[in-house]
Amino acid sequence: MAESFDAIVVGGGSVGMPSAYYLTRRGLKVLVLERRTAVGQGDNKAAIGGVRATHSDPAKILLCLRSLEEIRTWKEVHGDDIGWKPGGYLFPVYSEEMEKKLRGLFPLQRRHGLVNDWVDADTVADLLPGIEREGLRGGTYSPNDGQTSPLLLPIALMRHAVRSGAVVRVRERVVAYLVSGGKIMGVKTDKGVYHAPRVVVATGADAARDGQLLGIDIPVTPDSHEAGITAPVAPFIEPLIVDMRPGPEGKTANFYFGQNHEGQIIFCYTPRELFVGTNRENLSEFLPVLAGRMVSLVPRLRHLLVRRIWRGCYPMTPDGTPIVSNVPGVEGLTLAVGMCGQGFMLGLGVGQEVAALVVDGKHRLPPGAAKTIRYGRDFRSGIMEALK
Numbered sequence: 170m171a172e173s174f175d176a177i178v179v180g181g182g183s184v185g186m187p188s189a190y191y192l193t194r195r196g197l198k199v200l201v202l203e204r205r206t207a208v209g210q211g212d213n214k215a216a217i218g219g220v221r222a223t224h225s226d227p228a229k230i231l232l233c234l235r236s237l238e239e240i241r242t243w244k245e246v247h248g249d250d251i252g253w254k255p256g257g258y259l260f261p262v263y264s265e266e267m268e269k270k271l272r273g274l275f276p277l278q279r280r281h282g283l284v285n286d287w288v289d290a291d292t293v294a295d296l297l298p299g300i301e302r303e304g305l306r307g308g309t310y311s312p313n314d315g316q317t318s319p320l321l322l323p324i325a326l327m328r329h330a331v332r333s334g335a336v337v338r339v340r341e342r343v344v345a346y347l348v349s350g351g352k353i354m355g356v357k358t359d360k361g362v363y364h365a366p367r368v369v370v371a372t373g374a375d376a377a378r379d380g381q382l383l384g385i386d387i388p389v390t391p392d393s394h395e396a397g398i399t400a401p402v403a404p405f406i407e408p409l410i411v412d413m414r415p416g417p418e419g420k421t422a423n424f425y426f427g428q429n430h431e432g433q434i435i436f437c438y439t440p441r442e443l444f445v446g447t448n449r450e451n452l453s454e455f456l457p458v459l460a461g462r463m464v465s466l467v468p469r470l471r472h473l474l475v476r477r478i479w480r481g482c483y484p485m486t487p488d489g490t491p492i493v494s495n496v497p498g499v500e501g502l503t504l505a506v507g508m509c510g511q512g513f514m515l516g517l518g519v520g521q522e523v524a525a526l527v528v529d530g531k532h533r534l535p536p537g538a539a540k541t542i543r544y545g546r547d548f549r550s551g552i553m554e555a556l557k
């Protein structure tokens with residue numbers, strides 16, 4: 170006979186593990202199904218661990234503020250080291266246009282509780298020793314943001330969820346959703362059938378395929394991005410940095426990096442031309458372009474020894490904002506997909522939102538904010554995320 174659960178979470182990644190954790194905390198008997206060999210091994214593992222609430226969309230600001238609240242106190246409350254490194258986020262600014270754009274976001278960000286301020290060029294240089302001073306106007310600095318480990322966090326969440334009764338099955342792929350009379354009844358995997366009246370789809374870059382299985386449109390398109398990490402050096406950078414200048418070589422849109430809790434410099438750039446698809450092979454051009462970009466901002470970084478590079482996917486939606494929503498017409502179905510380049514920082518906030526949607530049947534976010542992450546919204550009129 171098929172096993173029964175109160176809720177099934179499909180996908181054990183940046184979003185699926187927090188969702189399972191908060192659902193078990195709300196008293197549900199939860200099953201997590203993950204097709205890979207362990208949880209957190211999908212695009213979660215590709216993230217460089219940045220957690221910030223400096224967004225231009227109210228839902229993202231509020232969800233990330235919740236994530237930060239949980240991450241900041243995690244060790245104290247639960248005892249696990251999740252590699253939390255406070256230090257904020259710094260956006261150095263070299264042009265009047267960018268200064269205007271970033272300052273223009275302050276009123277909305279502050280209305281939603283984010284601490285983000287303009288700092289002068291000397292303060293930027295203190296926060297990022299060795300930064301190129303020519304043309305530096307100052308920057309924005311949000312001191313309460315930080316970074317944490319994408320390798321440690323999902324494991325901690327899994328451990329606590331399992332202690333509270335969740336069941337996690339890896340190497341098990343969902344191949345069909347059981348829907349009858351407009352209600353979700355469970356899922357079929359490559360190993361068996363499970364029943365549950367609530368199913369959460371948290372399948373990241375694969376979500377469009379789940380849409381096909383469900384007979385609904387889930388507009389998530391993966392595009393791939395590369396990142397890397399150096400050998401550790403003595404700590405000298407506190408914040409994570411986002412360099413919004415167009416790259417000098419014309420291939421990069423922005424570049425972000427920081428020094429993690431182990432002293433390694435971890436980095437990534439957004440290519441000007443996106444690579445649509447799930448190809449995760451490294452490109453030969455990444456390191457030379459990256460190195461040029463990095464050294465143009467902080468010349469002293471030229472001495473770093475790069476240890477490893479990798480590639481992963483941003484699960485993109487057409488308007489750059491996630492879909493966290495129940496689905497009208499399919500009772501018991503919740504989508505938590507399309508996290509774009511911010512699924513790791515959104516994860517815990519989204520997990521809480523998923524628990525509210527599943528257990529209470531409604532968003533925890535205020536209605537005005539929740540509408541930008543609703544399923545079935547008009548993607549052409551959605552708010553474009555300025556700070557991807």
Ligand SMILES: Cc1cc2nc3c(=O)[nH]c(=O)nc-3n(C[C@H](O)[C@H](O)[C@H](O)COP(=O)(O)OP(=O)(O)OC[C@H]3O[C@@H](n4cnc5c(N)ncnc54)[C@H](O)[C@@H]3O)c2cc1C
Nearest residue numbers: 180182183184204211212213217219343373481512513514
């Ligand atoms: C280079 C790079 C750097 C990044 N840096 C950051 C950062 O600093 N901060 C940040 O917030 N974000 C960052 N991101 C983005 C972040 O990694 C993603 O947005 C996030 O991991 C997406 O979370 P997810 O849970 O939707 O997907 P995933 O973490 O990929 O989880 C989805 C899971 O579902 C599983 N799955 C799929 N289909 C099935 C099925 N049918 N059955 C069972 N299991 C299934 C997959 O195996 C996977 O484990 C970065 C991304 C890249 C590529």
